[in-house]
Amino acid sequence: MQYMLLIYGDEKVRPSDLPPEAMQQDMQAWFQYSDWLREQGWMVAGDALHDTDHATTVRVRGGETLTTDGPFAETKEQLGGYYLLECENLDQALEAAARCPGALYGSIEVRPIEAFDAPEGG
């Protein structure tokens, strides 16, 4: 099954505000984590997202495209990155979430990917 780990945290707390050594350590932790996911054979994809300062929200209403600066909703913790995993079951996905460096200061939401049996086509 596929699972998405959605990594939430307070983006005001930036790694770049940390002393260089601590920032280095933080980066290292994320690299090691990604490597571990690959070793487990679980990694499908994973990325960090730019801050919500750089977000643009688009809605189409009555045929009109409304484009606004900023995130869809103001929240205390923001989506800061994700991993897409292919694991056997929820326990593996939960184990992956518990090992994620982001779990130490933010929250990891684990969501199963819904598989559709839609007809294939162009």
Place this chain on the structure above:
Amino acid sequence: MLGDFDIAEEAVQEAFVRALETWPRDGVPDNPGAWITTTARRRAIDRLRREENLRRKTETLQVLAELEALGGSEDDVSGIPDDRLRLIFTCCHPALAIEARVALTLRTLGGLTTREIARAFLVPEPTMAQRLVRAKRKIHEAGIPYRVPPSELLPARVPGVLAVLYLIFNEGYAASSGPLVRAELCEEAIRLARVLDRLMPREPEVRGLLALLLLQHSRREARTDAGGDLVLLEDQDRSRWDHEAIDEGLMLLDQALTVRRPGPYQVQAAIAALHAGAPRPEDTDWPQIAALYGTLARLSPSPVVELNRAVAIAMADGPELGLPLVEALGGVLDGYHLFHAARADLLRRLDRRSEAAEAYRRAFELAANPVEREYLLGRITELGA
């Protein structure tokens, strides 16, 4: 390459169909052969993944349905012990809300009907039905594995299962409405703890919980009088205790303790054992009970444990020493009726009657069970306030 010829063949065909659709529109790719292979492989992987998911989910659902039909029909667990154990862990998975875990466990393992569970937890039947459907859907859709967790996960997962059983027992032991004790819930919890103990005989906390439940439940007949009114531990007719249950509880506790892996349920069972072993209230070993509550507070700290410890100290060393310890908990436990009842009791023993009456009144306001309320009202009247 893909190991399944039919799927590979079908995937190649699909790739050709896709080529017919897209090439006229987007142009023929530079390397048409490679395009076909890549597309075919992606299709095949998608297909395999979907089939695998479907197979796994169907299997879980089937097992759930089968066990639901079987659940609770007989006490004999020897037939399908592995399935039952797997089912307990699945129903008590931490990814499910605690209410859902309790309901699922009672439904699939206890064999209670949705209506019975709804009545036990005071929610309308459709709400409970909804809760069960949602929980089963989550097991299915979120891929909660149908298995006993591997040994490295067990220490983290066993306490969750025990907590569900203890919750079921407690709802029966001090029901939030109706008669004080709802024996059927207590008995169901004991039955499930027995099943779990038989399936995991090397887990001392499982046996500790079973011992605790048996010792608590042994007092059921003595906890209310003929009129259905509450009788406190010290006033209970100890000949009405179920001595067979006490003997079994004591034996199980001894076995658990020899493993030398203490845990909160074994400690609570040891406390219950000290009460059960006292022929008269004045024979109770309160210093030992206070010490055990101290151990419990270290193993699983909570203000309620501290309250019990304070009461035990009051019983061992006198109310004047216990009262300040109880009152120190007023901040966190102000909404808990037993805090006010305990404080009232100590004030009464110290002959501070008007303060005692006031505290009983607070307890009365907060208590939910009619039998407990009746008791508290009696105490207020007795103090002439």
